[in-house]
Amino acid sequence: MAGTVIGEGLSFEGELTCDDEVVVHGTLRGTLSTEGEVSVGAHGVVEANIDAASVSVAGQVTGNVNAQQRVDLQAGGRLIGDVKSTRLTIADGASFKGNVDMGV
């Protein structure tokens, strides 16, 4: 049981709360909060505010991202929303629109 996985083809709608890893290959609408890592696969679609320890985006995310540790926006990833995290990486080829707050 590697935490929570939203497989491709499935869509979760609502408020998802975990204390473990969350992997999104499908669709999530609502809110997502976890004490673990969130990774959004290349085909994953998240329309939610994300609150997690770390977030890795290879798919699409629309919503504000708040990470305790880090946010990684990978190539091909698309993030629309504000990011609040002490570390942020944006890979070449990723698209991003929003504000960044690194707690400076």
Added chain:
Amino acid sequence: MASTTSSIGHNSTLRGNVRGEGSLAVYGRVEGEIQVTGDVSLGDEAVVLGGIAGAQLSIDGQVQGDLRASAALSLGPHARVIGDLSAPSISIADGALVRGAVTTDGSAPARPTPAPAARTSAPAPRAAAPARAVAPARPPAAPPRAVAPAPAPTPKASTAPVKGPAPAAKAAPPPPVVRALRKGTKAKQKSSRR
């Protein structure tokens, strides 16, 4: 990647619905409906407050809502269900708690190999009996073809003839014969009686 089964982890809670194509394993808590085309399994510590619909459901947790399976439904020893169960084939393990109506109807899925009777464990006599009832229910569906060619001599057959004459109408011959017989016979009968 559609083969990747989704899961809701041990300490995860979803307040909302799950829908779509694929399978789902729940080990945590869901407060909402689950409607998927694939299979759904609930671990022994899973809690679902809402209905569950899927192809094959194997439930070993708590559910407050209706369970609907298009293929099969099995309740494990730790299952606690408050709601109705409906599936072509249902098995309930010893120790499972159920409060609700149980319906085993094989009407929806037209599968060549229906209700696997392999699961005839002692605690599931209900599932076994209806499954047998399902099997004989299909043969009657086929016979109408045999009935169709000769609808006239069997007016007693209640429902079957209704389906029969429609396809037979294309094969012209039968209907005229029927009409002719009716007219002729009626006239003769009336005349003979009077």
